[in-house]
Amino acid sequence: MRDRLFIIMQYLLPQHLLSRLAGAVADCHWPWLKNAFINWFVDRYQVDMSEAVEEDPTAFSCFNDFFTRALKKGARPLHDEPNSILCPADGAISQLGAIEHGRIFQAKGQSFSALELLGGNPEHAALFQGGQFATVYLSPRDYHRVHMPLGGELREMIYVPGKLFSVNRNTAENVPELFARNERVVCLFDTEAGPMAVVLVGAMIVASVETPWAGLVAPPKRQLKIEQYGQAAPALDRGTEMGRFKLGSTAIILFGPGRAQWTESLKAGDAVRMGQRMGDLITS
Numbered sequence: 001m002r003d004r005l006f007i008i009m010q011y012l013l014p015q016h017l018l019s020r021l022a023g024a025v026a027d028c029h030w031p032w033l034k035n036a037f038i039n040w041f042v043d044r045y046q047v048d049m050s051e052a053v054e055e056d057p058t059a060f061s062c063f064n065d066f067f068t069r070a071l072k073k074g075a076r077p078l079h080d081e082p083n084s085i086l087c088p089a090d091g092a093i094s095q096l097g098a099i100e101h102g103r104i105f106q107a108k109g110q111s112f113s114a115l116e117l118l119g120g121n122p123e124h125a126a127l128f129q130g131g132q133f134a135t136v137y138l139s140p141r142d143y144h145r146v147h148m149p150l151g152g153e154l155r156e157m158i159y160v161p162g163k164l165f166s167v168n169r170n171t172a173e174n175v176p177e178l179f180a181r182n183e184r185v186v187c188l189f190d191t192e193a194g195p196m197a198v199v200l201v202g203a204m205i206v207a208s209v210e211t212p213w214a215g216l217v218a219p220p221k222r223q224l225k226i227e228q229y230g231q232a233a234p235a236l237d238r239g240t241e242m243g244r245f246k247l248g249s250t251a252i253i254l255f256g257p258g259r260a261q262w263t264e265s266l267k268a269g270d271a272v273r274m275g276q277r278m279g280d281l282i283t284s
Contacts, residue, residue, distance in 0.1 A: 026063040026246060038066050045141035051075045064246045068144055068210075076143070078239040079277040085149045085260055086239055087278040088198065088251050090142040093270045094172065096134035096262050099254070104133050106179065107172040116180035117199060117252070119158040119224065124188065127195045130257035134279075135179070136272060137167060137250050144245045147274050149253055150281075151238040152189030152196055159217055159225040160184050167203040167250045179252060185209050185217050187242065193281050197254040200243050211243045212236075239275060258282055 028034055035058045042049065042057050049055045052069045060066035078086060095105050102125060103111040114133075115125040138144055162183040165175050172178055183202035188195060200209045209217050213234040214227065236242055243251075262279040272278065 026067070029062050031058075034060070034062050034066075037063050041066075041140070045139075047141050051143075067246060068244045070145075071143060076273060076275040078275040081277065081280075083281045083283060084277040085193075085253075085279040085281065086147065087136065087272045087274055087276045088149050088242075088253060089136050089138055089144075089146045090273050091136045091138040091251075091271075093266055093268055093272055094135035094137045094169075094250065095268050096266060097132070099128055099131050099133050102129060104135075104179075104252075106135075106177075107169070110173060110176060110178070112177040112180040114254070116177065117184070118186050118197065118254075119160045119226075121158075124186075124197075127256055128197065128254045132255045132260045132262065132279075134253045134262060135250060136252075137169075138245065143274060145241050145274075146198070146200060146243040146245070146251050148189075148236045148238055148240050148242050149198070149278065150189075150191045150193060150196060151236065151240075152191035153233045153235045154187060154213065154229050155190050155195075155233065156186075156188045156229065157211070157214065157217075157227040158186040158188075160186060161224065162202075164202055167201060179250065185211070185243070187211070189236075193259040194256045197252075198242060199252040199254070200245065201250040201252065203249040208246045209243060209249075210246070212241060 025037065038057045038060065041047065049057055051071050053072055054060065054069060057066055095107065097105055099114055102114050104114055104117065105111050114128055115122060118124045160183065163181045165171050165178055165182055167178065167182070179201050185200045187198045202209060211217060259282055260279050261282055263277060266278065
């Protein structure tokens with residue numbers, strides 16, 4: 001009953017207004033407010049500050065700076081086999097597997113459209129038909145920067161407006177097309193494995209998504225926005241930061257058919273860390 005009420009409330013609440021208000025608090029520089037918020041958060045979610053470059057939580061100028069904190073060099077070593085696909089973020093595997101008939105598995109009884117996830121362009125969806133996907137959920141306690149699974153050159157970035165449902169397990173099991181309904185930033189890369197998509201999915205209370213090349217990605221009118229890159233396309237190395245969440249959410253990776261295979265031991269619910277081997281390129 002409690003879980004059902006949580007789902008119903010998400011349909012009724014003003015999702016974007018609440019998220020904007022949360023964003024204003026998270027950007028507040030008043031010491032008494034930001035320190036109280038940060039200290040509560042560290043205690044509530046048992047955040048390991050010993051990994052951070054700045055270990056003192058109150059040294060950050062605002063909550064968002066604390067939340068997107070950098071880690072010490074070597075805190076997330078990159079798996080060194082050249083054909084391995086790196087996990088893009090700390091968190092847990094929500095689901096991973098094949099993209100079948102244009103659908104991506106979400107949770108028991110639920111799936112969503114790759115076409116809708118990528119912003120409605122059939123040419124983009126066709127690149128990944130019959131390919132592989134992996135969905136990584138970032139919990140509040142996790143490191144909230146997203147890194148490149150493979151090196152690649154950015155071809156296109158698409159901001160897709162949408163809802164801001166929570167993206168936890170309960171919501172994934174009960175809200176149809178969740179990840180294709182929520183606000184998201186789709187990044188399409190050309191890589192040695194062909195096209196790769198990294199989709200940064202927003203959620204309830206997520207203040208914003210940022211990328212190194214575009215900064216804050218959240219158009220004020222919340223309309224579909226497409227940025228295409230030609231000769232000036234950013235090229236990012238394997239393991240390089242490609243985005244960050246100001247308050248956490250989900251990252252989804254897509255590969256085309258016959259390009260990638262996931263590590264057999266990985267399954268839904270497994271904890272993962274940025275930089276670990278998540279799969280391998282198919283080279284034969």
